[in-house]
Amino acid sequence: MNKLGKKCIGTIREPSLGPVFGVKGGAAGGGYSQLNPMVDMNLHFTGDLHAVTTANNLVSAVIDNHIFQGNELGINPTKVVWKRCLDLNDRALRKVTVALESKKETPREDGFNITVASEIMASLCLSDSYHALRERLDRMIVAYDFSDKPITIKDLQITGSLLVLLKNALKPNLIQTLENNLFICHGGPFANIAHGCNSILATKLALKLADYVVTEAGFGVDLGTEKFLDIKCQEAKLNPSLVIIVATIRALKFHGGLDAADLKTPNVSALQRGICNLERHLETIRKFNLPAVVALNRFESDSNEEIEFIMNWGKEHQVDVALSEVFAKGSAGGLDLAEKVLKNIQPRRKYRPLYDIHESLFTKIEKICVEVYHATNIEYAPEVFEQIKKYNQGNYQEYYVCMAKCQTSVTDNPKIAGVPKNHTIHIKEVRLAAGSKFLVCLTGSIMTMPGLNKEPQAIKIDMDDDGNVTGLM
Template structure:
């Protein structure tokens, strides 16, 4: 079989203006970036809002393992199959961060014969949205430090005389807005800034851009005006009396909005067989809310019968955050859920060694099945039908696949189908597509997992016990102080964005399968007033990844023609 990039390069790509017209966009509602990409203008929102809304299919997965579950491949393959069956369909996916691209993943455009093309454009820069988020975020960081510097250098009275601005009296030790960059760089997790009389000196850090609150703001905004309002509410620091300082008070929110003016527009691309795909925003699901944008969803749902989107990592992460954060912000909820699983992944959950993972082992499958059962039950908590997609690998045995199908149906799945999208593209996902179409005929009785009206502490307890299977939560002294501060600021009603490991339903990556009776530690709480949620940290969660011992960038280069090799 050809490599992913070879398959991408031999694809006959339809001019993106034709894809836009096929999707139902008017000529004045998009701008082409060459022949392969286009920005969709937000003027389309008002028109599509008047049209009947299509159905939303959310693709999620069991708890991730080192063997890969193929969630993005399944999302794209399903979109291709629905398109081939004559359905008006569009995928809504996140933009890959260059951190994982150069780190461990090596790309996030799908794979094999289920891809977004051209893959190198998707994986590198695209239309610059992530860089715009970095620039706007770091402008706010620079503005804070500059304001502190000048107020301290001149004194409050002289600062006001020279600038015409009221002194903010920012406490340098209570600045909560760090800097960001779109790379994995562990050396920046803890830094000292203001050295060399450029101070005041203080401890700070970098996060990866995907973890920026601006990424969430971009993803959850309804339109340009809503984005501008959210930017003004960003909590940047506290003054010497403990009063919060917002981006609006600092006067930087307008400039940030100007930087993000085009980044709020989704980018239109296509699958290998010419199905439209909207690429927009890139929040991770372990440290952020893990879903593409509300705006992309609204445009796609207004122009298509079916929209396929993907929640990051397992159903305890991106899917949960779609239902409890994004659905609250947008009013959009899934109508059907596709849950991806593999034989290898279930054996991994049973503790089978990598060297033995390819061999038939029904006993290990039976043990690892607890994880799939958990995720099926998790989807059902939200009142949604679920189709289990078994992503088939070449060495999977018929007997094990049949066993897994029967077990998944017995566990409550509404349908179970094999997916061979990687090898066969649309043809390999037609049975899955038919099952999804049938599932969409069922009523979805969607419900949130918890009520935010009962307060943040209750929401944390409900998410931990009902959402993860914990017996209780345990707040650190710091988290208790932060909770009291959030309540005092009137933000007790916001939903939770749990930052935890993706490698377990619990907070502990060593706990596989379906752990129970564990205490979920909450070591910190962070108010994201612009995004409209509170991040809860379940353990020592890194918001700046590091590069591994053999990172993905080692494979990347350009050839004599300037073409990128190694994705």
């Protein structure tokens, strides 16, 4: 965009150390399409995620200390809902027992979320001032007393300490590309287990400084995009002008039924079977009354025949598809995409959220599951249905819904590819995030503390005697 003479800024989330040392690796781009300094950004950066971790765990420490010191608030140890957090993938910490050495406390079950799935991270990204962050922290529910009354951070009287810890973390971070273009990197909620968008502050700051802002939301339209449009844009009163769907030939072949080991082998028939997944994402975007452009992210393994198939498909379906070669060529490899974006932008067009914030929680859940996931049934665990019913009758009806779902399928089963019909969404647990003002619905086998894979990136990262880091890409 800048190469075409347009004043443009990008906004992006901060990397989490979980994926950096897990399956995915770094999150600063790659090749000639990369943010710099890449190593610093992927690791500790400006310390924002560490600040969130510390603030979150201070809450846990104060809860247990309050119980130890006499429990004036009457916190029911069996109904502490606040979890500790850590910015790493560690499945052994999903369930832990605390207070084992205290004679004044009853040992209780606790657990860890990954930092980027914490409520403090989400609330930080949805706050546009210290005052707004204070209000969100105040109303976060940490436990319930013996009468089932919610206990909040305000009740613990530690909001001030949390604000001090988060003082600098609320400030957006400036970073640049290899070609010296400006990016704002701030916040890091995952899109599969949180709302998956960089901060409202980052986006609003970019809008003040540039004529065009390119932002991102994690994973597919069914996750990050839906949450960006239904949660972030409604909360911040933003009106996007266009959606860019980033697609790869390898991903479409996966949705066409190929095994991961065969994705680098040319296979046009698999593409023909898998293109329905891209069509589904485009169909969902239209429900939000937004135009879309497809960026086909080119890999070395992509054959000319496969690329030609996608381009012809775009022409047949009147969808602008741009071959993106920014990894290999930098901005020169993205000029076609930029031109097609400028051609399709409709700034005066009013986007349409999937649901109205005043609708019931059940209606919001149903609209996401039916309109986006195309589920034919929603199955609630018995206790979950009663919980939502209780929230709906209380002060929480006008909350957003944040679905926690696997990222490799439009269903809640990561093994189901393509666009399956007649599937059921299974809601096994709900968590009330009063600070973020949304209800988190956990589906399928999703976890808020990921685990490492058999051969994580952690075994591939190294540093030489001169301090040069390898393996972070």
